[in-house]
Amino acid sequence: MQDLGFSVDRGDLKLRSGHWLRERYFDFLCPAVALILFFSLWEGYVRLSGIQNYILPGPLEILQGLVEHRGKLVSHSLVTAFEMLLGYSCSIIFGSLFAFLVVRSSTLDKALMPLFFFSQTVSKIAIAPLFVIWFGFGILPKVLVSFLISFFPIFISTSAGLKSVETEMLELIHSMSPTTFQVFWKVRIPTALPHFFAGARVAVPFAAVGAIVGEWIASDRGLGYYLLLMQGDFDTAGLFATILTASFTSIALYLLVARLERLFLPWHVSVRGEQQLGLTV
Amino acid sequence: MRNVWGGSMRLWKNLLKAEILYPAAAIALFLVFWHLAVVFFQLPPTFLPSPIAAFGKVFRSYDTFITHAVVTISEIMGGFLLSVIIGVFTAFLMSWSRIMDRAISPVLVFLQTVPYITVAPLLIIWFGFGLAPKIIVSFLMSYFPIVISTVTGMNAVETDMIDLVRSMSGSKWQIFWKSRFPNSLPYFFGGAKVAVAFATSGAIVGEYVGSDRGLGYLIVLANSDTNSELLFGTVIVVSAIGVSFFWLIRWLEKILIPWYVTFRREEERRVIA
Numbered sequence: 275m276q277d278l279g280f281s282v283d284r285g286d287l288k289l290r291s292g293h294w295l296r297e298r299y300f301d302f303l304c305p306a307v308a309l310i311l312f313f314s315l316w317e318g319y320v321r322l323s324g325i326q327n328y329i330l331p332g333p334l335e336i337l338q339g340l341v342e343h344r345g346k347l348v349s350h351s352l353v354t355a356f357e358m359l360l361g362y363s364c365s366i367i368f369g370s371l372f373a374f375l376v377v378r379s380s381t382l383d384k385a386l387m388p389l390f391f392f393s394q395t396v397s398k399i400a401i402a403p404l405f406v407i408w409f410g411f412g413i414l415p416k417v418l419v420s421f422l423i424s425f426f427p428i429f430i431s432t433s434a435g436l437k438s439v440e441t442e443m444l445e446l447i448h449s450m451s452p453t454t455f456q457v458f459w460k461v462r463i464p465t466a467l468p469h470f471f472a473g474a475r476v477a478v479p480f481a482a483v484g485a486i487v488g489e490w491i492a493s494d495r496g497l498g499y500y501l502l503l504m505q506g507d508f509d510t511a512g513l514f515a516t517i518l519t520a521s522f523t524s525i526a527l528y529l530l531v532a533r534l535e536r537l538f539l540p541w542h543v544s545v546r547g548e549q550q551l552g553l554t555v
Numbered sequence: 556m557r558n559v560w561g562g563s564m565r566l567w568k569n570l571l572k573a574e575i576l577y578p579a580a581a582i583a584l585f586l587v588f589w590h591l592a593v594v595f596f597q598l599p600p601t602f603l604p605s606p607i608a609a610f611g612k613v614f615r616s617y618d619t620f621i622t623h624a625v626v627t628i629s630e631i632m633g634g635f636l637l638s639v640i641i642g643v644f645t646a647f648l649m650s651w652s653r654i655m656d657r658a659i660s661p662v663l664v665f666l667q668t669v670p671y672i673t674v675a676p677l678l679i680i681w682f683g684f685g686l687a688p689k690i691i692v693s694f695l696m697s698y699f700p701i702v703i704s705t706v707t708g709m710n711a712v713e714t715d716m717i718d719l720v721r722s723m724s725g726s727k728w729q730i731f732w733k734s735r736f737p738n739s740l741p742y743f744f745g746g747a748k749v750a751v752a753f754a755t756s757g758a759i760v761g762e763y764v765g766s767d768r769g770l771g772y773l774i775v776l777a778n779s780d781t782n783s784e785l786l787f788g789t790v791i792v793v794s795a796i797g798v799s800f801f802w803l804i805r806w807l808e809k810i811l812i813p814w815y816v817t818f819r820r821e822e823e824r825r826v827i828a
């Protein structure tokens with residue numbers, strides 16, 4: 275209790291480390307109180323100041339907008355979710371594939387790494403209009419932007435994971451004269467999975483950004499299109515509702531990935547709790 | 556004597572190869588392939604201009620690019636500096652007090668999954684077509700990598716270090732200033748390198764949504780005119796800006812935390828050699 279910086283605050287709150295229930299409660303309570311306070315202040319400000327609703331609608335009005343636009347929001351978010359999922363799946367497949375190749379062969383490592391790092395300096399968002407010129411107004415340019423943006427975090431963390439195997443582990447399995455497949459299956463993949471999932475979680479909002487930016491450039495459907503429509507109408511409550519829907523879409527995929535992570539890595543969950551914030555790009 | 560110098564020369568050459576030669580070769584190869592593809596398949600310039608035409612465009616109308624680049628650069632710098640200031644302050648709060656950490660970190664985990672660019676149209680309604688909305692989008696995109704890496708660095712101090720400061724009856728503030736803060740700097744710079752690329756994307760996206768100047772505006776303009784030379788020229792300029800910011804941060808890192816850069820170089824040498 276005496277040698278860590280935070281023990282002082284703990285004492286103030288009369289929380290003892292044994293009482294996990296109270297700690298959990300506290301973890302939940304702090305953000306909940308903050309959010310409720312925030313929304314009530316917001317609603318109060320909007321009511322009292324008489325600010326025009328096209329500048330700042332209150333939380334209740336945004337809820338109304340959500341209900342009012344629900345049909346359109348669902349259909350447009352399905353389009354965006356589809357583009358996002360396709361782009362994201364491509365980056366999962368190609369990201370892990372290239373990570374395998376790079377780890378498998380040092381020649382490929384030397385040849386591909388500089389190219390990938392060079393490609394990182396080109397803003398994918400800046401080249402999005404190119405894809406519209408090349409591939410037209412359909413779904414393909416959006417999927418491509420989404421893929422290109424979310425590819426790198428997955429590739430980098432997976433290859434880092436595949437490389438981070440301890441030498442002792444490799445020596446151990448090599449003493450049993452394994453096939454290359456066995457080395458990957460028994461040692462490298464289990465080591466790489468936590469890294470892979472860390473990258474996959476970071477990549478989710480990137481995929482959403484890619485799909486929405488693609489829709490901004492040229493599209494007549496999708497949440498990106500609907501955002502600009504709402505902006506043009508000065509329907510700010512609808513705009514907020516669309517922003518919320520886009521966030522929900524992204525968060526839903528994030529939760530799905532987190533769920534899969536728990537499924538695949540039950541042994542790692544306890545460690546993960548503390549590292550949830552770790553952005554391993 | 557000769558051995559020592561010979562050895563270190565070899566190390567330097569290896570480092571040079573990995574840092575400059577390989578990337579340069581990759582870029583050169585890429586440009587050659589690009590040019591050959593255009594010549595070989597006789598692609599129309601609206602579809603894909605040759606690299607010579609694209610770079611030619613940059614040199615021919617450099618004054619246009621400079622005018623628009625100045626706007627975009629100031630937006631990037633505004634957004635990035637804001638996220639450094641606010642991000643480091645947030646990280647400070649989180650490492651300073653456990654209550655703050657518990658209040659802020661769940662919110663951060665949640666907010667990290669939000670696609671921030673969606674607020675760009677809203678910011679245009681609030682702040683008009685000026686610099687402010689782009690700076691804010693740029694800030695929102697670059698804020699998270701900075702907070703997360705800085706707070707990781709502040710919390711990754713070895714307990715022995717804290718005990719050492721405490722054994723000399725150091726105050727909480729001294730513990731922060733003498734051990735947590737210096738320890739966070741390498742992590743901070745790692746996050747800043749990621750963040751500056753996000754800040755660039757944020758500024759460009761902000762300009763897509765509503766603007767009458769800046770490189771993002773130029774891209775939208777080129778797109779609606781199907782002026783591929785202008786489009787590629789702008790992409791080249793945007794990339795050059797991104798790379799320059801990256802190198803600027805590396806240079807700052809070298810000046811501010813020379814001890815860490817030397818350490819990392821030693822590590823790299825060991826790996827390469």
